[in-house]
Amino acid sequence: MSSGVVQEKVTSALLGALNGAKQKGQLKTEAWPELSLDAPKRPEWGDLASTVAMSLAASEQRAPHDIAQIIIDNLAQREQLFDRVEIARPGFLNLTLKPSIWQEVLREIEMQGSTYGRAELGESRRVLVEYVSANPTGPLHVGHGRGAAVGQAVANMLKAVGYDVVSEYYINDAGRQMKLLGSSVYARYEALSNRPVEFPTEGYHGAYITAVAEHVKQQLEPELAGRTAAEVEERCRTFAYQELLGLIREDLKYFGIEFESWFSEASLVDSGAVQRVLNELKSQQFLFEEEGAWWFRSSAFGDEKDRVVRKQDGEYTYLASDIAYHQDKLRRGYDLLIDVWGADHHGYIPRMQAVVQAYGHPKDRLQVVLVQMVNLLRGGKKVEMSKRAGEFITMREVIDEVGADAAKFFFLMRDSNSHLDFDLELAKQRSSDNPVYYVQYAHARIASLWRVAAARGIACPLPSETDLTVLTDPDELGLIRKLSAYPSVLQGSALAYEPHRMTYYLQQLAGLLHTFYNKHRILPPAADRDLLAVTPEGLVPVEGVPKEVLVPERTAARLALMRGIQQVLKNGLGVLGVSAPDQM
């Protein structure tokens, strides 16, 4: 796999050493464990560390240190690859690579450009990522925003590592909630015409309902004249559904999110798919009748009890169409289904996995990414919300206030499994408190180097046209090491469905860039002012410690380094759906 040119070289060197030792009879383990290379925490532990010797200790029945020594003795290209190879306490193999190996990373990034970090791990297996899927009964709120950001990032990450991904929004346009929506709008509509009717007990109270009712009045009043109450209510329902779904689409677009597919629940009911699926399950003995209701035997697949799919009154439950929906996904041939849900639905996982199993698939064909609640704060104080009472902060309001980039980055900064405190005041601050700007600023800073270089007529050759061997400073090599870790960070985040690892990585990379930028120069000074100091007598040459000597070769090499950093920042932000601006 393409985990980066450096990792590949070192891994194959280690593998060669292991196999060599085995041929000589020095090692006897049948299959080698996975050779992972960690970037050690401390610089004196080298550039990369392997734990393979310790992993082999049990099967070899030898001390890890001895095994490590055997590996070292069998390293064929030791002189070409490594400056230092050391064994540390329990049996770590600490490797320090030759700078020339690291320098290749910049050429690799240049060659691969926007595809740097991508991989073919997915082998084009087909994945359906379903997310948001909010009922079209009102505007999207903050919680949906987090689900949207996570879903998009997961889909993008999986695409980046070689899966064939389709993103889908499941529209709950059938059933009780839609009826309530219709009767709520109907009640408001009649009230607008001074014909008050009883407001449904569990109806939607938000101000947007009244707004929809007003639109009904403006656009449909002539058409509705003389109709029965039931007809008017039905028209209110379809009108409200269209309008609210339209709003949801606009909100998502505003957030920079586009779905490849929109799937209607009602279409499953209308096509008879729900009925068909239930019949299938019945013929398989996975469905039975009791107390006048139909039950899905989910307990046969590990759910704690069986679940009703058709109520005594003959209505289908939500589960019925969800079974049909997931069966439809499987039927469309996806190898993996990923559902992004609010964490309050976690109890639903076993029964959906039961569905998958009832259709003869392993239960892990369905993976559910749970997104925990968002705690909205303003200046440290909690913002209270209640959807029933119609008091909530919408996703659009959040984007209006802090911007789509900041909102996404904040939503993705934490493990989606943890509650998220989202402080609106903090997210819109254009200050060092704000991690989004920190990362974006790193990108913009590099972009400004190109502008300044162009203005001064300084050449910016590509890494492939540059002598990179001057990049030997620990800070330079440290940056390159970080860049070389990007592919494995992306791949790890993708396979774990954990976009927050990406935001952490990007913050770290940006931090290294800012540190470097403050400590070292990249472009030569505009004048020789750095050799002078201000005194009462005017400018005089500085005595003592000279500034870093910045020969043109070093400027070119550092610009090449900057180009690599900029590319990786751009790629990483892109996967998260966040922009990488050249100016801020």
Next chain:
RNA sequence: GCGCCCGUAGCUCAAUGGAUAGAGCAUCUGACUACGGAUCAGAAGGUUACAGGUUCAAGUCCUGUCGGGCGCACCA
């Protein structure tokens, strides 16, 4: 009562079973007449809730306890 998630620095949170547990914020002290100060350097801050267990190695895995959140519908 049962199930799922969480418990790490004052706060918000990181850490594929790896070495001396790391960032940001807040606090304190510092840094541009040069490439963007939306930045940087330094200090201080910890019995990883608690008790056992598994192993070369545990914040991470297992068991139990305590605390918080969320579920346990013929709602969605």
